[in-house]
Amino acid sequence: TKNENDEKIISAFIVGMGQHGFEMAKALVWFCQMIGYRFEMNIVDKDENAKDLFEMQCPELLSEKYNGTYIDGEPQYKINIYSGIDVNTNSFRKLLEKIGCPTYVFVCLGSDRQNVKTAIDIRSFYATNEFPPRIQAVMYSSSEKEALYHVKYNDSSRTRAYEIEFVGDIKTSYSREVILNSE
Secondary structure (H helix, E strand, O other), X not given: OEOOOOOEEEEEEEEOOOHHHHHHHHHHHHHOOOOOEEEEEEEEXXXXXXXXXXXXXXXXXXOOOOOOOOOOOOOOEEEEEEEOOOOOOHHHHHHHHHHOOXXXXXXXXXXXXXXXXXXXXXXXXXXXXXXXXXXXXXOOOHHHHHHXXXXXXXXXXXXXXXXXXXXXXXXXHOOHHHXXXXX
């Protein structure tokens, strides 16, 4: 996407700041540094102290020296953390409206059921967007992951796939290929 200054933007939305969300947030700031692009990340968690906890672990990422300060040769990113917002409330829907449509969404709330529900809610919210986001949700259960792989829904005119990728299941994470990493 592009902002009002016609700059190319990559944007991520992390839903949940547990272990997976925290590690993904740190990795994305590094991974999304590309010449000619700016990176914006919005993070939401229902913990009232989410921003403070993140800042304790990564003070340099939220430092005013870098966060949202666009200087040639320096990292080009902006991190916004929204603490105290439950994904099951209208406050979450208002946040989705506020941040606009991201490029990428990562859902990791600690419960497979809540991750699936939230990922579907987000997909539904952005369904009419011209370029809907890529959505990944953590799913620990391998059997449930396989069952949801081909799930579809009916909209007003046709049957469509949810296009949600489930990651992090035990069977895949602890497979021989992943552990040995022979390639």
